[in-house]
Amino acid sequence: MKEFQILEIMLKIRLVEEEISKRYHQQRMRCPTHLSIGQEAVPAALSVNLLQTDLAVSTHRSHAHYLAKGGNLSKMIAEIYGKSTGCSRGKGGSMHLVDLDAGFMGSSAIVGNSIPIGVGLGMSLRLDKSDAISIVFFGDGATEQGVYYEALNFAALKKLPVLFVCENNSYSVYTSKKDRQPAGRSIATVSTAMGVIGTELDGNAASVMESEFARVVSEIRAGSGPQLVECFTYRTREHCGPNFDDNLNYRPEAEVNYWLNNDPIEKHIKEQELSLDKVRSVKTRIEIEIKDAFEFAEKSPFPPISDTYLGEYSQ
Numbered sequence: 322m323k324e325f326q327i328l329e330i331m332l333k334i335r336l337v338e339e340e341i342s343k344r345y346h347q348q349r350m351r352c353p354t355h356l357s358i359g360q361e362a363v364p365a366a367l368s369v370n371l372l373q374t375d376l377a378v379s380t381h382r383s384h385a386h387y388l389a390k391g392g393n394l395s396k397m398i399a400e401i402y403g404k405s406t407g408c409s410r411g412k413g414g415s416m417h418l419v420d421l422d423a424g425f426m427g428s429s430a431i432v433g434n435s436i437p438i439g440v441g442l443g444m445s446l447r448l449d450k451s452d453a454i455s456i457v458f459f460g461d462g463a464t465e466q467g468v469y470y471e472a473l474n475f476a477a478l479k480k481l482p483v484l485f486v487c488e489n490n491s492y493s494v495y496t497s498k499k500d501r502q503p504a505g506r507s508i509a510t511v512s513t514a515m516g517v518i519g520t521e522l523d524g525n526a527a528s529v530m531e532s533e534f535a536r537v538v539s540e541i542r543a544g545s546g547p548q549l550v551e552c553f554t555y556r557t558r559e560h561c562g563p564n565f566d567d568n569l570n571y572r573p574e575a576e577v578n579y580w581l582n583n584d585p586i587e588k589h590i591k592e593q594e595l596s597l598d599k600v601r602s603v604k605t606r607i608e609i610e611i612k613d614a615f616e617f618a619e620k621s622p623f624p625p626i627s628d629t630y631l632g633e634y635s636q
C-alpha cells in the first residue's frame with residue numbers, strides 16, 4: 322500500500338514538472354522555476370510518514386516539497402501563473418509557496434534563510450506541547466551559509482522536534498561540492514558532531530528511505546531532539562528553468578549517466594515489483610488532475626491592483 326502511495330507522489334511531481342517544462346515557453350509562467358525531476362523520491366518517501374499538523378519550510382526548489390506535504394496542485398499551478406487563486410495569492414510564484422492548510426509554512430529564494438524559520442517553528446511546536454514536528458528541506462549548497470550552523474546549534478541546544486532534510490544533489494548551480502567543501506567532509510557527520518544526529522541515505526531508493534524516515538520521524542516525535550537526514554540524489558534538468566544543460570559540460574558524463582540509470586521512479590517500480598497495469602491507472606488519474614490544474618490556473622484572474630499591499634506582512 323505504502324509502495325503505491327510513494328509511487329503516486331513521485332509520479333505526480335514528475336508529471337507536473339514535465340508539464341511545466343512543456344508549457345514554460347508559452348511565457349504564461351513568468352517566474353523562475355527550479356525543477357526536482359530526478360529528486361522526487363526524497364519528499365515522497367518522507368510524506369507518507371507525516372501528519373497534516375506537521376510543519377514544513379522549503380527552498381527555491383519547492384514544488385516537490387509542497388506537493389508531498391499535501392499542498393493543493395491547482396493552487397500551486399495558479400501561483401506559478403501569478404493568479405489570485407494561487408496558494409500565495411499570485412504574489413510569490415514558484416519559489417514562494419505558502420499553504421497554511423497543508424502546514425506548508427513557506428519557501429524562499431534566499432539560500433539557507435528558511436532553515437532558522439523551520440527551527441523557530443520547532444520551538445513553537447514545543448511551546449504548544451504539540452506532537453507535530455517541523456521539517457526543514459534544503460540543498461547541499463545551503464550548508465555553506467553561516468545561518469545553517471546557528472540553526473543546527475540552537476535546535477540541538479533546545480532539543481527541538483526538527484527534521485533537517487538535506488537533498489544533496491552535489492551541486493550549487495554549476496559548482497560541484499568537491500570544489501566548495503574539503504574532500505571527505507560529510508554533511509551528516511558534521512551535523513552529528515554538532516549534536517544533531519545525521520543519517521546518510523541513497524536519495525533515489527524510495528522504499529529504504531521510507532523506512533528510515535519512519536524511524537527518524539517517530540524518534541523525533543518521541544523526544545529524541547533534532548535529526549538530519551542527508552539524501553544523495555541528482556537533478557536531471559538545468560539548475561533553473563525547464564531545459565537540460567548538460568551541453569555546458571559542468572557535470573561529468575559518467576556521473577550524469579549513473580544517475581539517469583538510477584531513476585527513482587523506475588527503480589521503485591522494479592524493486593517493489595509494482596503491477597504495471599496499476600502504475601498506468603495511477604498515471605492516467607494524475608494526468609487528468611494535472612490537466613484540470615492548468616485549466617484552473619489559466620482561467621483564474623490576476624490579482625487586482627487594489628490587492629497590491631494586501632498580505633505583505635501576514636496572511
Ligand SMILES: Cc1ncc(C[n+]2csc(CCOP(=O)(O)OP(=O)(O)O)c2C)c(N)n1
Binds near residue numbers: 382
Ligand atoms: C543567499 C543566496 N546566495 C546565492 C543565491 C543564488 N543561488 C540560488 S540557488 C543556489 C544554489 C543552491 O544550491 P543547493 O542549496 O545545493 O540547492 P539546489 O539548487 O542544488 O537544489 C544559489 C547559489 C541565493 N539565491 N541566495
Ligand SMILES: [Mg+2]
Binds near residue numbers: 488489490491492493
Ligand atoms: Mg544542491
